[in-house]
Amino acid sequence: MELANRLWRSSLGKKYLMALSGCALFLFVVGHMIGNLQVFLGPEALNRYAHFLQSTPEILWPARLGLLALVTLHVVTAIRLWAENRAARPVAYSTYTPIEASYASRTMVVSGVIVAAFIVFHLLHFTLQKPVGLNLSGQDFAQLHDAHQRHDVFRMVVVGFQQAPVSIFYIAAVGLLCLHLRHGLQAWFQSLGLRNEAWRRPIDTLAWVAAAVVFLGNSSIPVGILLGFGKDMVK
Amino acid sequence: MNLTLKVWRQKDAKDPGRFETYPAANILPDMSFLEMLDVVNERLIEEGREPIACDSDCREGICGTCSLVIDGRPHGGHHGTTVCQLHMRHFQDGQTITIEPWRARAFPILRDLVCDRTALDRIIQAGGFVSVNTGGAPDGNALPVSKTDADLSMDAAACIGCGACVAACKNASAMLFVSAKVSHLGLLPQGQPERERRVLNMVKTMDEAGFGNCTVLGSCEAVCPKEVSLSFIARMNRDYGWAILRGNPRRQTGAGGAG
Numbered sequence: 001m002e003l004a005n006r007l008w009r010s011s012l013g014k015k016y017l018m019a020l021s022g023c024a025l026f027l028f029v030v031g032h033m034i035g036n037l038q039v040f041l042g043p044e045a046l047n048r049y050a051h052f053l054q055s056t057p058e059i060l061w062p063a064r065l066g067l068l069a070l071v072t073l074h075v076v077t078a079i080r081l082w083a084e085n086r087a088a089r090p091v092a093y094s095t096y097t098p099i100e101a102s103y104a105s106r107t108m109v110v111s112g113v114i115v116a117a118f119i120v121f122h123l124l125h126f127t128l129q130k131p132v133g134l135n136l137s138g139q140d141f142a143q144l145h146d147a148h149q150r151h152d153v154f155r156m157v158v159v160g161f162q163q164a165p166v167s168i169f170y171i172a173a174v175g176l177l178c179l180h181l182r183h184g185l186q187a188w189f190q191s192l193g194l195r196n197e198a199w200r201r202p203i204d205t206l207a208w209v210a211a212a213v214v215f216l217g218n219s220s221i222p223v224g225i226l227l228g229f230g231k232d233m234v235k
Numbered sequence: 236m237n238l239t240l241k242v243w244r245q246k247d248a249k250d251p252g253r254f255e256t257y258p259a260a261n262i263l264p265d266m267s268f269l270e271m272l273d274v275v276n277e278r279l280i281e282e283g284r285e286p287i288a289c290d291s292d293c294r295e296g297i298c299g300t301c302s303l304v305i306d307g308r309p310h311g312g313h314h315g316t317t318v319c320q321l322h323m324r325h326f327q328d329g330q331t332i333t334i335e336p337w338r339a340r341a342f343p344i345l346r347d348l349v350c351d352r353t354a355l356d357r358i359i360q361a362g363g364f365v366s367v368n369t370g371g372a373p374d375g376n377a378l379p380v381s382k383t384d385a386d387l388s389m390d391a392a393a394c395i396g397c398g399a400c401v402a403a404c405k406n407a408s409a410m411l412f413v414s415a416k417v418s419h420l421g422l423l424p425q426g427q428p429e430r431e432r433r434v435l436n437m438v439k440t441m442d443e444a445g446f447g448n449c450t451v452l453g454s455c456e457a458v459c460p461k462e463v464s465l466s467f468i469a470r471m472n473r474d475y476g477w478a479i480l481r482g483n484p485r486r487q488t489g490a491g492g493a494g
Binding site for chain 2 (some may be wrong): 002003006007010011012013014015016066078080081084085087088089090091092093094095096097098099100101102105106108183186187190191192193195197200235
């Protein structure tokens with residue numbers, strides 16, 4: 001109980017919670033990206049994968065509830081830390097110069113809030129597929145089925161990203177997510193005490209590379225579709 | 236040099252405070268920043284006005300007493316320098332300089348540029364010590380300490396407790412200070428018996444004082460006059476993590492000691 005109390009109440013404990021939930025969410029983002037990149041293998045591969053995920057509620061629901069719990073923990077802890085940090089300096093400096101602090105590190109709250117709003121949109125868009133008007137294509141994504149009577153996720157993704165405003169929003173949101181990750185990943189090592197002077201630069205580089213890979217991987221899907229990928233396959 | 240100073244004036248802890256502007260005429264470039272303030276204060280006294288209150292003591296960069304934010308930068312923002320070691324040659328003739336106190340909830344302002352840094356003392360009292368039995372002094376080198384640990388410990392011990400880390404941090408976090416104090420003793424054999432208790436108690440006292448949390452910005456390290464590294468915060472995080480994972484062994488056995 002003392003452990004839970006220290007984790008929940010102390011400043012360092014809250015940072016552990018941020019780091020651990022953030023790390024788990026990062027691993028989900030990577031897995032989600034790898035799964036989604038199957039869109040480039042064509043309709044059969046993506047629809048088979050989507051059907052595999054959707055058809056086992058014993059795996060699907062624990063994963064969904066687990067992710068919801070992680071996001072909740074990450075957000076609630078972030079709000080508590082943010083409130084404490086604001087309270088720690090009641091009178092602001094007349095001239096505040098951000099010293100050394102990177103742009104990404106100073107905007108974690110802003111990038112976090114926008115990414116959270118994006119996640120809500122993303123779930124309405126591709127998971128709940130409601131309201132229908134949201135996807136701008138005029139089609140009801142829930143009614144799309146392929147030759148095997150599986151949900152035609154490939155068609156949904158291609159039609160969904162053929163709408164330029166939607167794609168641009170996705171690309172911008174993924175960009176912000178990667179800005180968030182670029183600082184979050186190296187802070188993760190720092191908060192859990194897994195960093196020292198020798199590992200400082202490699203970890204910083206690793207955070208950059210991981211954020212760039214996540215950005216390129218995720219944005220390649222809307223960019224590819226806007227450039228015409230899949231056009232002939234969904235006729 | 237002729238300068239214009241925009242200085243924070245505050246009568247006491249209850250006064251809301253305000254900026255006032257003073258001319259600083261005929262300043263020599265070789266003066267330190269505090270000597271420049273001395274000159275301004277002497278003129279204020281001659282005019283029968285209240286001099287600007289600010290903290291200073293050793294004036295050679297080792298005591299950690301001086302505490303001014305100059306144009307938004309604690310200690311003026313010159314690498315590895317306290318305000319008393321900052322010289323007027325770094326400023327330009329005709330420049331306007333804004334001078335503010337450290338700003339943090341844990342550092343209430345007492346008057347003008349003087350703030351109360353007792354919170355840092357309370358953190359030291361909570362664990363910044365080693366308990367030793369009195370007796371004959373041990374022989375030199377009787378306790379082997381590796382050169383790496385000795386050097387790292389010395390780097391942490393260089394902290395003079397000025398509080399610039401808190402002043403620079405966007406979140407007014409004292410973690411660089413606390414981590415330096417935790418690491419300084421935690422790296423040496425004499426610090427081992429109280430290592431876990433030390434980090435738990437010092438972090439608890441830090442939290443109670445109302446400092447913010449570390450968001451790994453690195454501002455603290457950049458303004459630290461003793462160049463204490465951000466890596467000490469990671470070391471403190473590691474020590475704290477182990478300490479809370481292990482819990483309190485005495486509580487688990489339920490015994491009250493050997494007696």
